[in-house]
Amino acid sequence: MENIYFGSCSWKYPSWEKLVYSSNSVENYLAEYAQKYRSVEVDQWFWSLGKKSYGLPNRNLVAEYNQATPPDFRFTIKCPNTLTSTLAYRGGAEPNRLFLNPEVFNKFLDRVEPLLPKIGLLMFQFEYLNKDKMASKEAFMDRLGAFFSSLPKGLPYAVEIRNPWWIDTAWFSFLKSEQVAPVLLQGYWMDDVSTILQRHKDELGDVACIRLHGDDRKGIEKATGEDWSRIVTPRDEELLRFAPLVARIAQEGKVLYINVNNHYEGSSPLTISKLEKLLGREE
Template structure:
């Protein structure tokens, strides 16, 4: 299966092209509150977000998918998903706080990426509040805080100002990310993703030192499976210089995996597959972030073209087909697959999920 999935004729690129990254905030969590009367008042006034009706055809497809596959989006606060995920029109602020439970009722949406943790680390109680809103079989994908995952301290506009002394700091990674996620989500933790923002040129010129830091951080992480049996650590990058055998060896030494990143700052899926092959056998973590049509800095352009995110504007059947093949190979080998899709990938994350489901079912038929 390894050969048919990844192919022996795809060597790891020796000197890949450099490129730079971006991300978008996810939905805000409900505020933690230790006062029981306040919680009761808040619950009484909480708006009810109703889930959209789902036809029997979608439920049948969901039942035929590999049980180890979990698909979802990078957030859930989009009013344009009315009729797809929501039954009715809701403000984004209402969906941000109260839409997760309705999102999790959709039979194809069994995970979501909490990207907002990158911008401000969530507490164990905030994670627990999320976990309480979803069924037992739901799993969360979480991005590591920028305090650990970004090599630079950035200004408000995102421009790097100076080196981040806490980059890949083992103690902070455990204290501010892994432990709160484990405590708050428990068995509903799926993937912990260290998405490493673009490295400055000075660090790219010293990749062995960067990999040594990554190696030390991964070695310090506590075991996940006693608390979260389905959990996996994944590392996502924005510099092609990482896609080397040395990087694969660091990940494999600590039972971590590579997060397949579908983003214009990285090579195509075909050129990333050799890294997955080097890590086989193991789970798949994939984040389909941005359509390659918009270039490395195209989030705002894609947003302007795709809002309100209720239709597929730029379908990418080639990437979808390759991803379906990797999913089928991974789950067929008995390993979990976590795949989250951004609205900026094709125009509408829920519709991209539906199209990917069709492709997966073709591969697994």
């Protein structure tokens, strides 16, 4: 199933020695990572809110990422939260005047342009939107539709939302109409991904992303001591429900990005190994 891309959320973890890396101090973590996996999620440019120049990517770093990876490698990149936060500061009340601002996105796109052939998804991750932040799902879709209509066409856009009850047939229909991929999150009080896939498997579109996260970030960091080389919160039952659905969707020719966070079970590489075994892809 070459249309399934397994990857982690970030990659520079010395504790992945022997799981991914030959040592805990390799010269180029990404280059060695790319020998084992075909994709990775990049979130380092997401945390941009309030930063000078929106925390735009360093051009030299982007070039390094390009040089470190083969042509068939794929990056799923979280776009700056300057674009997706309704408020100007975390915990504040001042509206973010750059919310869904096409100019900010175009500046970001200009910085990551060398990676474009390798970008699998440009992901817009939104926070939970209560009525103080967004009047309704319909109002949100109107804003989002206007935003996408002003962006360059033909790029692999994707959207993740944190309002569970907004994920319905109307939501998937909207994404299809905008040619935008859905990003489904496992964790953070969202509905179980397997349930969503069973209910909406025929509405996903040609490309989708599933991000496997846990529910207790601080708890798992304490349990692991940030040594991400072992499973500390097994989720075998979830994975057993999840894997057959992934296989069925992939068999229909859809492209799936499965982004696994260390916080899901304690070790992204070990979770990926479980999934590959369940899908009969273990080396």
